Amino acid sequence: MKNHPLIVLVIVLMTVACSQPASAGSGEEIFLSESPPRGHSHGKSRGGEQGHSEHRAAPVKKFYLNTHAISDNAAAYVLRPDGTMTKGTLSHGEDGWSVTFDTRPLDSSMDGVFNVYIVDREVVDQTLLLKVAKMNMINHSCDWGHKYKYDTERLTPKSINEIPLEITAGGLWDGYFHTKTMSGDTLTFTVLHEGKAVEGAKVKVSTQTGWTKELKTDSRGKGTFQLIRDYYPESWDDFNSRKRGNFLVTAEYELAESGEYSGNQYNKVRLITTFPWKYNPQRNEYTSYAYGISVATVFACVTGFGIFLHRERRKRRYREADLDEKA
């Protein structure tokens, strides 16, 4: 439940922070999230804060878009872990647009990472605006076993050439298909234009707490940033190791191309793409090797020494008969 006002906050913050219309995150972008943007929660959002909400097999998945306003050209694509593509169904409700798609059969054949895309095209002011919202989700149940644990193919999000602009990031999950991103981690992503790396794309990272960072992709289309620590509970008792932070990566790129789309002329192409992800507090913040190993060592040594003493005493017992009671 806590999630939803925060997501609203993200939107507000992002609109505020990105007042310059030309920069990435201009408010034009569309992005996907796991829960409805305006807090109309549908039933219990299982484990939202607990992290592994994605980590449960469901026959149908639904993700929400941040807007009511998409064009009729908008389409949803789903790239499944086995490399096949299907279409998702876009529907409109009081929460705005959402996409639903099938993850069946629930028999582990679809075990792995799904890419969900919504691609919207329209011509505005003689500019072809290509908006892409991407989301990675994992379709997995431990009951299926972990046979794809070492199948990096299944765990590496793919990209497809059909998508005008997309952000890919690797190493988001551990071997158990849990998201492993923590604050303090350095994340590397690649911006691809129709499958090819893009140099000089404007990228903006913004967390729901308001931290933003802007950068440009290098010659290999890569960008790197370190996630900040932005979780400071009032007291240690309130600390929640599964506290989830959300952030959004937005990339923007312009092409000097002209053409016609749906009867409208354009002389340049602007591409905006988003990629939301999540992170947890850094593990080192709340765990301690020093204490752990000390406790183990102390217990090992104390019992070891105890046994040694016990054995020494036993030896003595058979050697001497000490009966003096200071009569």
Add this chain to the structure above:
Amino acid sequence: MHTERFERVKKSTNLHFTMEADEALRKIEDFPSNPGAMGYFYDLFRSVYANGGSLTHKGTIIGTMCVQVPEELILAAGAVPFRLCNGAHAFDQAGAEFMPAKACSLARATVGMLHINRSVHKERLGMVVVPATCDQKRKAGELLREMGYNVYILEVPSSKNSEEARHYWQNSVKRFTAELQHLTGRKITKKSLGTAINLTNEARRQFRRLYNFRKISPPVVYGKDALLVSNAYFFDDKERWLQALTDLNNELELKALKGESVGNRHAPRILFTGSPPVFPHLKIPLLLEQSGAIVAADEVCSSTRMLYDAVAYDESALYDMIPSVADRYLKPCTCPFLVLNDDRRRRLKDMAGQFAIDGIVYQIFSGCHLYEMEQRTIAKTFADSGIPLLFLETDYSQEDTGQLSTRIEAFLESIKARKRRK
């Protein structure tokens, strides 16, 4: 003590003993088709007992008064175990000076022998180990101490069923180990103990081969020979004994393959139990086999109980090997000095089945209360089994031979009659 009278008694006792041994050997050999490999054992007894020969042992001789003494430890300490239990009437009489008339012949003969000879086969004893088992042995130990022997009392629990008893015994054996090391000046190592265990286990493996040959019907070997073999283990060099027994076993194996047998095919198969027959007192087994029976199995501490069980240890280290050796001497023990001796009844029953036994002969030495008192429970055990029991109270003298042989013949007749009816 070395008075003229003593010298005279010593001379006559030894003479009587030689005659007695010679007589027993003659009877033992007076059977048709003795195995060739038994020759070694006949000769051994003839040279050592009948001809008063000596043995050459390498190391201090440690006399043991009972089957409860762990011989592996003695061997590992570089000493030679020598079982003192004696079967001679001549020495029994010599021992009468020390022990009451109602005492058991075996204990009395042992004391008598040590009184007369001060040595065994001309070799002095470094120590006499007396396990505190039955009353006879315990008090005999005290007498030997008075005679000036280096007596070590090996404490034994009176029951084996509790873990406490087992630990008590293991500690007792540990103390004994320390004493042995002190006496011989040689440290028992896992290597020397391992070698000793291997040797004795090999002896037991060969003994079990012989034991298994005795299961064959019609029989391939007489009980008197088997008893003589295990009696030789009392004093013989272990490796030589092992070789001789291996030869005998190989010969018996061939015999069994060829289908050769000894005695009558339908000879009543007897299980011998009770007080231990020790050479030359093999009176009852001999009477039985002279009367046409076969002593197919025995459950006595001078034979099966001494050599049947083997040591099993887990870790090659003294902390495991010594308790393992100790366990070998307590856990399977069926001596009636132990209270709650159900295992003896089970063992006898099992043997009666395995050896296709027709009758059980139970020897009780006059004065051996323990065997005498177990008579009832053993009788009850076999009451419904159809296996008749014959209890024979006897001692080392030959006076009761006539009476015994009459009773034995009647017993065997009844078995034969029963077998014919079937």
Add this chain to the structure above:
Amino acid sequence: MKRLRQAINNSDISRFRFHFQLFAFGLLIYGGYLAIDFGSNYIPAFACPFVETRGGTCYLYPLQHQLNMPLSQLFSGRGIGLLTGFITFLLMFVLFNKAWCGFACPLGTVQDWITKLRNRFGIRYSTYSETVFSRQKNIKYVLLALLLLLSLGMSNSLFGMQKLSGDFSTSYCMICPGRTVLPLFTGDMSQLVIDFSSKTKTVLTGLGMAVTGLFFTGAFVKKRFFCLLCPMSALQYIFSKAGLLRLKKDGMKCTRCGNCYRVCDVGIREIADDLESTMIVQDDCMMCLKCVSACPEEGCLKATFLGLPVYEATEQGFFKRMGGRS
């Protein structure tokens, strides 16, 4: 056939077991490298899920996860998940009975290695007195009960108590030395920590590290120290009578020589002194079959599979094994 059986009965089970354990350890700890996922979630041994490269998963882990559900859902799809999980575990277990402990459990194998190390140092092992042995026998049942109740208690209010915090998730794993020790074999030290994120976690992981310390000293001085406390062993024993692999004893043939008890790593006295039971597997038994190899009585002890003898005590085999020592 007869000669094959004789060859097996003459063989040294401990040597075979040593190599089999190595193989099973490789399979269960490193099997993942070969993309082996053996039975996935339902291994009746400590194939620890905290080992990334494992080739199977200890059943206690999914069991705790699956039990974390409201009782009302017991008869829904999730209940079926629990049931199928349990049935798979049971089928795997019934096949080899408690031999899982003696031959496959990686934590058991580690303890056997520690024992070998101690033996090399020439330090003697400890034994429990009978009272201690019989008392600590119950600990594993208590742990099993706690494991089940704590898992259920997260989604249900048991005994009028509040629902437990989610930090009790896989609470047994948190104190199991398998979690801390086994990942070390893949170079993963990440479990050697105390997690201070909540009080529950602090206590559980703190206990876990204390148990880890105890595990090392315990296993060093006492053979199979931890197995005597293992809730998996308790869970297994409940179904042990249904095992297809059995350890049988013929009391009539037993001379109570105690050899079997002598070599028993866990110290089961019944193996020597119980003359009535024919199925002799006790809750602490790990079916290492050392007792069979130490028994000199023909056919007195034997391991059977579906009634067919697999490994049988023979006089010949006994003396062969004992003779080859030192």
